Amino acid sequence: MAAVKTIPTTPFSGQKPGTSGLRKKVKVFAQPHYLENFVQAVFDSIGDLGGKTLVVGGDGRYHNRTAIQTILKMAAASGFAKVMVGRGGILSTPAASCVIRKYKTFGGIILSASHNPGGPDEDFGIKYNIPAGGPAPEAITEAIYARTQEISSYKIIEAADVDLDTIGERGLGGMTVQVFDPVADYAELMESLFDFGAIRAAFAAGFRMKFDAMHAVTGPYATEILENRLGAPKGTVMNGVPLEDFGHGHPDPNLVHAHDLVEALTGAGAPDFGAASDGDGDRNMILGRDFYVTPSDSLAVLAANATLCPGYARGLKGIARSMPTSAAPDRVAAKLGIPAWETPTGWKFFGTLLDAGKATFCGEESFGTGSDHVREKDGLWAVLAWLNVLAVRKQSVADIVTAHWREYGRNVYSRHDYEGIDSAAAEGLMEHLRGLSLKGERLGTYTVAFNDDFAYTDPVDGSVSKKQGIRVVFEDGSRVVFRLSGTGTEGATLRVYIERFEPDATKHHLDPQVALADLITIARDLAQIEARTGRTEPTVIT
Structure with missing residues (x-):
């Protein structure tokens, strides 16, 4: 059996998981100890691993195979009995959830930066999904982040890389690695x-x-x-x-x-x-x-x-x-x-x-x-x-x-993304919006019913999530919403959502950018987008 090595390390700043895990550039993840620190923080935060089964896979982007080999050797050092890996390191995020649930594993590690570009100079990501198959809730991600800030060592075994391309079981230290068909289940x-x-x-x-x-x-x-x-x-x-x-x-x-x-x-x-x-x-x-x-x-x-x-x-x-x-x-x-x-x-x-x-x-x-x-x-x-x-x-x-x-009726709707804007400018824009008191004000032909920073109390577990997006809701139900995305790796992405309900079927054919033109102008002016970000147009409109 391969010997377990304890490797001294020091914390990295910024290893706080976002809405979909930790996402950084490949070159950040490729630094010595960076991935290992985060994985050890996950293992230290999710309970007793002895005898448990873990699912591992990713979207096949650059660095996927390298990261999987590291995770397997760390899982073997941490006491897992078995790791299930999609053949070739491939496993879609919904398929990972399917496998976790079907085989009742102790959750899984998914390697992906979702819709972000891939390649040596592009993005990589990692997240832990719980035994129910879903992304870790905030209580767990906060515990993982806290652990990354105090970590002093991680455990790994010295062993040859595992064949990820042949379906079947093989040993790694005292652990079994099962390479399975990622599509069948x-x-x-x-x-x-x-x-x-x-x-x-x-x-x-x-x-x-x-x-x-x-x-x-x-x-x-x-x-x-x-x-x-x-x-x-x-x-x-x-x-x-x-x-x-x-x-x-x-x-x-x-x-x-x-x-x-x-x-x-x-x-x-x-x-x-x-x-x-x-x-x-x-x-x-x-x-x-x-x-x-x-x-x-x-x-x-x-x-x-x-x-x-x-x-x-x-x-x-x-x-x-x-x-x-x-x-x-x-x-x-x-x-x-x-x-x-x-x-x-x-x-x-x-x-x-x-x-x-x-x-x-x-x-x-x-x-x-x-x-x-x-x-x-x-x-x-x-x-x-x-x-x-x-x-x-x-x-x-x-x-x-x-x-x-x-x-x-039709909820006429559009999203305007301003990608890669200066993070400080983006935060300043959101603080500006938070400071507005607009109830009863007339903006164009619309009267503001209320504006707030959306907060959510989970009806099942009572957990509270604050600062989830600025809403400006008008008396006719129309609204504009401003939110900073948590899925990018450079700068900030400001997302502006514009919506108006149209009951008249004779107007359902209108292009949303035409039908929402007045609200789009109101949203840009209200947030002072051009003045604060230097952007005159969105990067992407959907």
Whole structure:
């Protein structure tokens, strides 16, 4: 048995996990002791590891394999009995949650920077998911961070690297490493939720789609499920081979970065349906022919049609959405007579609601949708849910969404991202907004009902989360929301969310940037965006 070595170390500053773990540049993680310090802090913070099983995998980005070898040797030194690793080090974030839950492991370590670019000069990330399969709650991430600030040593064994490409079990010290098929368990779960027969029949009848895996982790999952199991023609999956640098692309499934897909879905001869997923497989973008579905509308439409999917035939227990997500799902929940929950951004906030049976479908406007089948958002799940609805209803994406608007009204919605702005300027902008008292003020044609800094008290465990985004809500229900994103690695990303409810079906066709033009101007002026950041236009509009 390999000897356990105790390596002296000193703390690094800034190892505080954000909404989706710790994200830094690869060169930061590649520093001696940096990854090891964080992993040891995780192991020191989650309880007795003796005899336990851990799941490990990632999105295949640069540094993924190197980091996994380090984690395996540290897990062996820390007393784990077994580590399950996706073949090739590959494991999508929702698939990791699936495996953790199915095999009742002691949680898992997921290596991903999600939708951020990959490569030697780009981003890397790591997070711990708890035994329920979801991201660690704040009490655990705070304990991990506290431990990183006082760590003085870590444990590791000296051993040769483990073969990650051959399925099977092998020893590492006194621990077993099981390399498993990363797709099989997840595909089996999807088949239990959706009507694969109806979807197969649609493809056989000529239904056409394109799925852009963006050279990220979902390529193998989409190829196996869409092409091999559902009979979609070969080539349905675009950019399906995971690459360490995502093919020099930005694996963020939005209208800007998934431009190949947007182009493919444009014009009379385009496929019926298009979808994309991100770096680690937890986000999605949904398109029809010449038609974009906002994530907020996607959640609402899927919730309204949930009973068409076998796994949800009994209906939903509730719908949860992040605060910046539009209120479109709330209107569906009201009609169904089920609760609508509003949480901070971050999938971990849905976990307690799902575990308590208070919600079934969840979604975030940042291209994340999912259900209680796992404890992560799930890009391919959303794609399959849409395929199920399309196969049963036999209507186009545009027809389904516009019919939904006629029934519920349209929450016209847009998000403006200002990426890579100076962090101090961004913080100053938010402090400026926090200091405003606007109730009763007239801004353009709108009267302010209230403004606040959103705070959330979890209805299950009573935990409180403050400073979750600035809201300015108008008397007609329109609103603008300002929030700093926690997923970047350089500077700050200011996200501005603009929303207005439109009941008039004759105006549902309007482009959101046109329909929201007055609110967009109000938001920019209110936050003094140009004066404080130097930016005259957003980096990305969705």
